[in-house]
Amino acid sequence: MTASIKGRATVVLAALGALMIAALAMAPQSQASTVYACVKTKSGTPRIVSKKAKCRKGEKKLSWGTQGPAGQNGAAGATGAKGETGAAATALWAVVEFNGTLVRGGSGAVSSTSIVATPSHYIVTFNRDVTKCAYIAAPASNVATTFPPIGFIGVAPAEGNPDGVFVKTETKEGTEQQESFDLAVFC
Numbered sequence: 001m002t003a004s005i006k007g008r009a010t011v012v013l014a015a016l017g018a019l020m021i022a023a024l025a026m027a028p029q030s031q032a033s034t035v036y037a038c039v040k041t042k043s044g045t046p047r048i049v050s051k052k053a054k055c056r057k058g059e060k061k062l063s064w065g066t067q068g069p070a071g072q073n074g075a076a077g078a079t080g081a082k083g084e085t086g087a088a089a090t091a092l093w094a095v096v097e098f099n100g101t102l103v104r105g106g107s108g109a110v111s112s113t114s115i116v117a118t119p120s121h122y123i124v125t126f127n128r129d130v131t132k133c134a135y136i137a138a139p140a141s142n143v144a145t146t147f148p149p150i151g152f153i154g155v156a157p158a159e160g161n162p163d164g165v166f167v168k169t170e171t172k173e174g175t176e177q178q179e180s181f182d183l184a185v186f187c
Contacts, residue, residue, distance in 0.1 A: 035064045092133070092185035094124045095142060096167070098178040103142050108185075110163070120176040122167040124183055129162040133187035137167055140182040151179050 037046040038055035039062055046062075055061045094105040100114025100122055108126045115121040135155035141148060150172045158164030169179035 033065050033067075037062050037064075092126050092128075092130065092187065094183045095140065096122060096124060096181050096183065097142055098180045114178065118176070119178045120169045122169070122181075123158050123161065123164045124167060125158075125161065125164045126185060127163065128187075130165060130185050130187065131157045131162045133185050135165050135183065135185055137181050137183045139169070140180050142180055149179060151177075153179075153181055155183070 034051070036049050036051050036053065038049050038053070038059040039046045040059055042058065049055070049061075051063075091106040091108040094109045094112055095103040096112045097103050100112055102109060102112035102124070105112075108128060110125045110127050112122060112124045115123065137153040137155050139149040139151040139153060152170040152172070152174065154168040154170075156166045158166045165183060165185060167181060167183060169177065169181060171177050171179070
């Protein structure tokens with residue numbers, strides 16, 4: 001390509017860019033996304049036109065900023081490495097008798113005690129930090145019955161014991177009382 005053709009192409013491209021910017025600045029925002037031009041096929045000189053305008057003989061119509069149809073989805077990526085197996089959800093649970101005795105529990109349950117000063121308060125201890133876990137407790141009976149117990153239970157992280165859950169039991173009337181309960185911890 002000779003220097004004069006390169007120079008002319010540079011001028012044409014610069015003029016086209018300036019015209020496109022001017023057209024975008026003057027066009028209403030609803031029509032500003034697509035710019036139309038008629039370009040002389042021999043010299044490459046553009047002129048900005050409306051969408052409906054017809055190009056003259058020796059010109060070709062071009063547009064910019066028009067979104068075409070969506071392309072096809074790409075190929076699926078490779079399968080990633082398998083993650084570590086998490087702790088079983090059933091490992092952190094406890095069945096506690098009204099007197100604080102740990103009747104049974106998951107592999108993570110260590111102990112349960114009733115706080116002597118307030119017998120309706122309990123600490124259930126697990127083999128790991130449970131401060132950032134979720135606790136779910138419900139009144140329970142450790143003997144077969146057709147009438148499950150009804151009452152209220154509050155749960156919270158045990159103060160000063162990151163492995164413990166504080167449990168408070170009340171009757172259905174709201175009176176603090178020793179009650180058997182089941183506790184599940186999800187981390």
